[in-house]
Every structure is written in structure tokens, then in C-alpha cells.
Amino acid sequence: MGILDRTYTWLDERFELTPILEKQLYSKRVPKHALNPIYCFGGITLVTFVMQVLSGILLAMYYKPTPETAHSSIEFIMTEIRYGAYMRSLHFWGANLMIVFIFLHMIRVYFTAAYKKPRELNWVVGCLLLAVTLTFGFSGYLLPWDQIAYWATTVGTEMAGAVPVFGHDVLIMLRGGPLVSEYTLNRFYALHVLVLPIILAMLLSVHFIMIRIQGISGEL
Amino acid sequence: MATRRKFMQYILAAIPVLSGGVATLAHLWRYLWPPESALAGPGKELVAEVGDLKVGEAAEFVYFNTPAALIHLETGDSKENYRALWTKCTHLGCIVKWHPDKKQFICPCHIGIFDAEGNVISGPPPKPLTQLNVEIDNNKIYVSYEF
Numbered sequence: 607m608g609i610l611d612r613t614y615t616w617l618d619e620r621f622e623l624t625p626i627l628e629k630q631l632y633s634k635r636v637p638k639h640a641l642n643p644i645y646c647f648g649g650i651t652l653v654t655f656v657m658q659v660l661s662g663i664l665l666a667m668y669y670k671p672t673p674e675t676a677h678s679s680i681e682f683i684m685t686e687i688r689y690g691a692y693m694r695s696l697h698f699w700g701a702n703l704m705i706v707f708i709f710l711h712m713i714r715v716y717f718t719a720a721y722k723k724p725r726e727l728n729w730v731v732g733c734l735l736l737a738v739t740l741t742f743g744f745s746g747y748l749l750p751w752d753q754i755a756y757w758a759t760t761v762g763t764e765m766a767g768a769v770p771v772f773g774h775d776v777l778i779m780l781r782g783g784p785l786v787s788e789y790t791l792n793r794f795y796a797l798h799v800l801v802l803p804i805i806l807a808m809l810l811s812v813h814f815i816m817i818r819i820q821g822i823s824g825e826l
Numbered sequence: 827m828a829t830r831r832k833f834m835q836y837i838l839a840a841i842p843v844l845s846g847g848v849a850t851l852a853h854l855w856r857y858l859w860p861p862e863s864a865l866a867g868p869g870k871e872l873v874a875e876v877g878d879l880k881v882g883e884a885a886e887f888v889y890f891n892t893p894a895a896l897i898h899l900e901t902g903d904s905k906e907n908y909r910a911l912w913t914k915c916t917h918l919g920c921i922v923k924w925h926p927d928k929k930q931f932i933c934p935c936h937i938g939i940f941d942a943e944g945n946v947i948s949g950p951p952p953k954p955l956t957q958l959n960v961e962i963d964n965n966k967i968y969v970s971y972e973f
Contacts (some may be wrong), residue, residue: 779859782864789864
């Protein structure tokens with residue numbers, strides 16, 4: 607018995623892995639109608655998310671979220687860090703691709719009527735995932751702290767400010783003050799790297815658990 | 827069927843749960859709400875001196891990253907005779923210009939018209955211009971704004 611077999615046997619004796627693997631992996635066959643590549647869009651979205659997490663962690667090692675240092679730290683990443691420009695490009699294009707694939711996935715789900723009973727809740731969770739992903743994009747857009755970032759955030763938060771009654775409070779809360787400032791940058795950074803990833807990971811888990819329980823939708 | 831007793835039990839259980847939740851959220855909101863120092867404007871700013879402006883004239887300046895104007899509206903040199911306003915049009919953000927002959931601000935982009943107090947007279951602007959506080963101290967004219 608090789609080392610891999612012995613390791614597996616050691617784990618299996620203690621955690622009874624075989625029945626779990628049987629149930630979760632070997633007995634779940636992909637139905638024939640779902641072999642069409644359009645059924646891959648959801649999985650590709652997950653791949654882009656994993657790419658965002660990995661490249662994002664690497665970028666966070668060098669990025670400095672203050673008005674004085676944010677832009678220069680990105681220039682540093684782009685010009686001096688080995689693979690730095692590659693990582694930032696990956697993060698930039700990955701963000702765009704993630705949203706593209708979310709929409710392709712939604713179109714597939716819509717036109718194969720996969721959102722219907724009993725999968726209504728999974729559609730709702732999917733919409734929340736879309737909202738969280740767009741918030742990711744909005745918060746990440748400020749971080750380079752250049753003219754586009756600053757004014758996009760000014761306009762974006764002003765849209766929130768246009769909401770009747772409590773719009774102004776929301777605007778102050780988003781900006782951390784009356785203007786887009788250092789507080790806004792810190793807020794958006796904390797959202798982008800701490801709050802949103804946790805929310806997205808939790809929603810993704812719910813999304814996948816529901817697929818596991820309900821199985822993929824049937825043929826058209 | 828919910829009995830009266832069950833109903834009362836649910837209500838009694840819900841009171842601490844809901845009030846605890848609301849209290850937590852309220853404190854979270856207070857934590858995240860910007861402190862006074864972050865909400866304060868840039869404070870008093872010197873923009874002109876008494877005598878710089880003839881009656882009807884306006885001086886343009888930038889206050890808190892936003893274009894603004896000081897108008898000497900009526901004869902007299904007390905703060906009631908002056909007006910200060912942010913001159914960013916509330917429609918789409920063009921800079922409105924003071925027309926001394928008409929005593930109006932007119933936006934060149936879509937002909938939004940405001941009076942000297944900032945009220946909308948005509949055109950597309952949805953809201954009045956924001957007035958700044960004017961103070962005169964020792965013949966120096968200051969503006970300020972509290973958010």
C-alpha cells in the first residue's frame with residue numbers, strides 16, 4: 607500500500623470518509639442535458655471569484671489605503687513589484703469578467719426556467735450575490751484614488767444622497783463625512799477586503815448547499 | 827392553532843430579542859456615523875473685506891471644494907446686506923453666474939434661475955442653492971457652514 611492509500615485508510619478509519627464521498631461525489635452524476643457548456647457559467651463565476659480572492663490578497667500586501675499613499679502604492683505595485691502589474695491586471699479584468707459571467711449565468715438560469723419552483727430561494731440568493739458583487743466593484747473602484755476613482759465615488763454616493771428622506775444620512779454614512787475623503791477611502795477598503803468577502807462567502811455557501819440538496823434543474 | 831398562552835409567550839420572547847437587536851444596531855450606527863470633527867465644515871473662511879464689493883456685485887470663491895459667491899445685495903455694511911451661497915447648480919452641477927442687473931443667478935447650461943437667496947425661480951433645478959453663513963468681524967467678511 608502506497609503512502610496515499612495508507613493516509614486515506616488512516617483518515618477513513620477515524621472519520622468514516624467513504625460513505626460521505628460515496629454520497630457527495632460518486633453517486634451524483636451530471637445529467638446529460640447539463641453537459642452543454644452554458645451550464646458552466648456559474649462555475650466559471652466561482653473560478654473568477656477565487657482568482658479575485660487570490661490576486662486581491664497579493665495586492666493587499668503592498669496597497670496602502672490612505673490618500674497620501676494609495677495611488678503611489680499602486681504605482682509601486684505596477685512598476686517595481688515582480689508580477690505586480692500582472693496581479694493588478696488580473697484583479698481588474700477578473701472583476702469585469704466576474705460580472706460578465708454572473709449575467710451569462712443568470713441568462714442561462716432564466717431561459718432554462720431553472721429559477722422556478724422549487725428553486726425560487728436560490729434565485730433570490732443569486733440576486734443578493736449579484737448585489738454584493740456590484741458593491742465589490744463600486745468599493746474597489748475608489749481604491750486607486752485617481753481622478754476617475756474620486757469622481758465616480760462622488761457621483762455614486764450622490765445618487766444615494768438623492769433618495770428621499772434618509773438619502774442624505776446614507777450619503778454621510780457612505781462617505782464618512784460630507785465629502786469623499788480619507789474616511790471614505792478607509793470605509794471602502796474595509797468593506798472591500800473584510801465585510802464583502804465574508805458576506806459573499808456565506809451567500810455562496812448557501813447557494814451551493816441549496817444546489818446540493820435540490821440537484822440541478824431538469825431538461826427543458 | 828395558537829393558543830392565547832402561546833401567543834403571549836411569543837410576544838414576551840420577542841420583546842427582549844427585538845429590543846436587543848435594535849439596541850445593537852443603534853450602537854453600531856453610532857459607531858459608524860462620522861464624529862463631529864469629520865462632519866464639520868472647514869470653519870470660518872475670510873472671503874472679502876467690507877468695501878471690496880459695490881452694491882449688487884458678487885465675489886466668487888471656493889469654499890469646501892465647491893464654488894461659491896458672496897453678493898453685496900443691499901446698501902449697508904452689516905451681514906444682513908450680504909448673501910453667500912454655493913453656486914453649483916442643483917440640477918446637473920454647472921456653476922451658476924450672478925447677474926447684477928436682474929439680481930438672479932442664472933445657470934448657463936439649462937437656464938436654471940435662482941434669486942439672491944438661492945430659491946429656484948424657473949428652470950429644471952430641483953432644489954434651492956445652499957446658503958452659507960456670513961459674518962462680519964472688524965470689517966472682514968467670513969463665511970462658514972455647518973453640516
